[in-house]
Amino acid sequence: MDSPALRRPYRREGEEKRRDDLIAAAMTLVAEGGPEAATVRAIAARAGVTPGLIRHYFQSKEELTHAAYRQVMEAMTAEAIRACDAAPADDPVARLAAFVAASFRPPVMTPLIVGVWAGYMHLGRNDPVMHEIHESTYLGYRDQLQHLIAALPRPADPARDRREAIACNALIDGLWLEGGSLPDGFAPGEVMRIALDGVATLLGIRFPADAYPAPSPGKTD
Amino acid sequence: MDSPALRRPYRREGEEKRRDDLIAAAMTLVAEGGPEAATVRAIAARAGVTPGLIRHYFQSKEELTHAAYRQVMEAMTAEAIRACDAAPADDPVARLAAFVAASFRPPVMTPLIVGVWAGYMHLGRNDPVMHEIHESTYLGYRDQLQHLIAALPRPADPARDRREAIACNALIDGLWLEGGSLPDGFAPGEVMRIALDGVATLLGIRFPADAYPAPSPGKTD
DNA sequence: GAATTTATTATCCAACTGTATAATTGCAAA
DNA sequence: TTTGCAATTATACAGTTGGATAATAAATTC
Numbered sequence: 135m136d137s138p139a140l141r142r143p144y145r146r147e148g149e150e151k152r153r154d155d156l157i158a159a160a161m162t163l164v165a166e167g168g169p170e171a172a173t174v175r176a177i178a179a180r181a182g183v184t185p186g187l188i189r190h191y192f193q194s195k196e197e198l199t200h201a202a203y204r205q206v207m208e209a210m211t212a213e214a215i216r217a218c219d220a221a222p223a224d225d226p227v228a229r230l231a232a233f234v235a236a237s238f239r240p241p242v243m244t245p246l247i248v249g250v251w252a253g254y255m256h257l258g259r260n261d262p263v264m265h266e267i268h269e270s271t272y273l274g275y276r277d278q279l280q281h282l283i284a285a286l287p288r289p290a291d292p293a294r295d296r297r298e299a300i301a302c303n304a305l306i307d308g309l310w311l312e313g314g315s316l317p318d319g320f321a322p323g324e325v326m327r328i329a330l331d332g333v334a335t336l337l338g339i340r341f342p343a344d345a346y347p348a349p350s351p352g353k354t355d
Numbered sequence: 356m357d358s359p360a361l362r363r364p365y366r367r368e369g370e371e372k373r374r375d376d377l378i379a380a381a382m383t384l385v386a387e388g389g390p391e392a393a394t395v396r397a398i399a400a401r402a403g404v405t406p407g408l409i410r411h412y413f414q415s416k417e418e419l420t421h422a423a424y425r426q427v428m429e430a431m432t433a434e435a436i437r438a439c440d441a442a443p444a445d446d447p448v449a450r451l452a453a454f455v456a457a458s459f460r461p462p463v464m465t466p467l468i469v470g471v472w473a474g475y476m477h478l479g480r481n482d483p484v485m486h487e488i489h490e491s492t493y494l495g496y497r498d499q500l501q502h503l504i505a506a507l508p509r510p511a512d513p514a515r516d517r518r519e520a521i522a523c524n525a526l527i528d529g530l531w532l533e534g535g536s537l538p539d540g541f542a543p544g545e546v547m548r549i550a551l552d553g554v555a556t557l558l559g560i561r562f563p564a565d566a567y568p569a570p571s572p573g574k575t576d
Numbered sequence: 577g578a579a580t581t582t583a584t585t586a587t588c589c590a591a592c593t594g595t596a597t598a599a600t601t602g603c604a605a606a
Numbered sequence: 607t608t609t610g611c612a613a614t615t616a617t618a619c620a621g622t623t624g625g626a627t628a629a630t631a632a633a634t635t636c
Contacts, residue, residue, distance in 0.1 A: 147582085168477040170391055174625060184584050186627080195625065255473050256389045301553040304529025305522065312525060332522040336556055365614055367602055373613090395594060405615050406594090416594065577636100584631070593622075600615070606608085 153191050155181040157202040164202075165249025169257060172199070200263050206250050207271035210242050215278060226285040231345035233282055234333050237306055238313060238326035239347075248314025276303045283337065298337055305332050323347035363405065374412050376402040378423045385423075386470025390478060393420070421484050427471050428492035431463050436499060447506040452566035454503055455554050458527055459534060459547035460568075469535030497524045504558065519558055526553050544568035 147155075159180035163172040174195050178185040192198040217236030221228040236242060258265040280299035284292070306329060313325035326347050334341050368376075380401035384393040395416055399406040413419040438457030442449040457463060479486040501520035505513070527550060534546035547568050555562050 152582085167481065169389075173623075175623090185625085186585075187583055189626070190582070249477075252473075252476050255476070256470075259470075260388060297549055297552070300533075301526065301530070301549050304533060304549075305526040305553070307529035307532065308525025308527070309522070311528065312521075328518055328522050328525075331518070332526070332557060335559075336553060338556075362600065363615060365602075367613055370613095394592080396592085407596090407616075408614060410595070411613070580633100580635075582631105582633075585629085586627100587629105588627080589624100591622105591624080593620100595621105596617105596619080598615105598617080600613105602613075603611095605610090 152181075152183070152187070153201075155183075156188060156191060156198060157205055160198055160202045161206055161250050162246065164253040165246045168253045169199075200267065203250070203254050203264060204267050204271075206247060207267055210247060211271055211275045211278070213242050214275065218278070218282065226282065226287060227339060227341065228345065230282040230286070230333070231330060231341040233279065234302075234306065234329055235326055235345060235347070237310060238329055243310055243314050243325075245314055245317060248311060252311075252315075276300075279303055279306075286337065286339065301336050302333050305329065305336065323349075365404070370412065373402075373404070373408070374422075376404075377409060377412060377419060378426055381419055381423045382427055382471050383467065385474040386467045389474045390420075421488065424471070424475050424485060425488050425492075427468060428488055431468060432492055432496045432499070434463050435496065439499070439503070447503065447508060448560060448562065449566065451503040451507070451554070452551060452562040454500065455527065455550055456547055456566060456568070458531060459550055464531055464535050464546075466535055466538060469532060473532075473536075497521075500524055500527075507558065507560065522557050523554050526550065526557065544570075 156177060159177045160172050163176055163180060174185050174188055177195075177198070178188060188195065188198060192201070214233050214236045218229050218233035221232040223229075241247070254264060254268075258268040276299060279302060280295060283299050283302065284290075284295045309325050309329045309332075313320060323346075330341050330346060377398060380398045381393050384397055384401060395406045395409055398419070399409055409416065409419060413422070435454050435457045439450050439454040442453040444450075462468070475485060475489075479489040497520060500523060501516060504520050504523065505511075505516045530546050530550045530553075534541060544567075551562050551567060
């Protein structure tokens with residue numbers, strides 16, 4: 135009865151690595167099986183540790199959940215902004231194109247991210263912290279988009295900008311959701327191309343050819 | 356100690372009514388608190404009956420879940436198609452406008468429906484039946500949209516129609532999601548107006564004025 | 577080699593899950 | 607009124623699972 139005797143061997147890791155591992159494990163599980171799949175035991179198993187360790191780094195499972203969700207969401211917007219800032223500061227059209235394009239390739243559009251988004255989407259209703267995270271990251275993205283639209287070289291019209299930002303944001307959301315959910319339903323780069331075309335059409339502008347992904351090799355249709 | 360004595364009084368109802376009540380209760384709970392909130396007991400309580408009754412009308416809770424999801428999803432597409440068919444058969448533009456507009460008012464765009472959609476969105480990954488329901492209703496909607504687009508009076512171009520259907524569908528999805536999630540974030544009719552404008556712009560057409568919702572009273576901005 | 581703290585282990589305990597069955601009541605026909 | 611059936615309630619059950627915790631062992635550090 136009392137022959138534990140062999141104890142699981144383990145390595146000691148830095149706090150940061152362990153926290154990241156646990157967060158990554160939680161995200162993966164949520165993406166795969168929804169929030170209810172991310173139990174303390176499952177998270178620990180996925181991260182290659184034992185359940186007790188979670189409470190060594192997080193005061194509760196809830197805290198881990200919040201940390202994971204925040205990290206995913208903030209990383210997403212941050213990546214889009216980063217790509218946008220990589221474009222010439224004096225070329226609003228190129229900046230907008232870069233922002234949109236970044237939203238449709240990894241690490242923003244991946245089944246993992248979309249899965250996390252979908253899995254947690256519902257928790258915002260009852261959990262105030264989740265709601266705050268969702269709201270701030272969501273509005274952060276949309277605000278950024280609206281800024282980029284307002285910077286376009288054309289007569290100012292704030293009301294129009296708002297409407298167009300809402301429409302573009304919705305188009306991006308919808309495509310991102312589809313593309314991330316059914317990655318096999320589209321040719322490589324197809325979703326991004328549709329998104330760029332759609333945003334350009336909605337705004338009455340044209341994006342330069344180099345804003346688009348490289349054409350699929352082999353065929354020149 | 357043994358004085359239960361008073362038994363809950365009840366009414367006898369027809370099978371149809373009870374089934375509908377149970378389905379409605381399940382949907383409401385899912386919309387409010389996600390799938391895990393829709394326990395047998397909670398559903399029964401919400402429907403005003405006792406848990407055992409569920410298994411009198413459904414072989415299992417799973418069966419009730421499937422019935423509820425199917426009903427919500429099918430009703431949604433059916434309503435949009437119904438509105439579309441109410442338009443003149445020989446006016447493709449009006450038919451498309453009616454289809455889009457119907458997607459942005461009750462009973463299609465309501466917090467309940469969006470909540471159910473969000474709550475169950477994730478179950479499609481593991482549960483084959485849920486997946487089938489989701490897929491068929493989703494594709495049904497998109498196919499219908501693509502047919503309406505293909506029927507527009509302009510040179511035929513199937514590839515373009517496909518791209519545009521994907522884009523329009525994404526725009527509609529995104530707006531529907533936003534409008535249903537944050538009904539207070541928009542003025543009455545605003546989401547529908549943005550959707551109609553957006554779809555028209557994406558397709559390079561114009562919808563007649565009477566396709567739009569009545570302007571908000573009081574102000575003529 | 578001692579001290580420190582990461583990590584493991586084992587367990588707790590409770591809440592709750594869906595299901596099955598038995599007892600009772602409402603209701604309508606006879 | 608009485609009878610009988612089916613709708614509904616009530617209770618029981620068997621199992622899972624949940625997150626939390628205290629004590630202990632092993633890495634690493636000094």
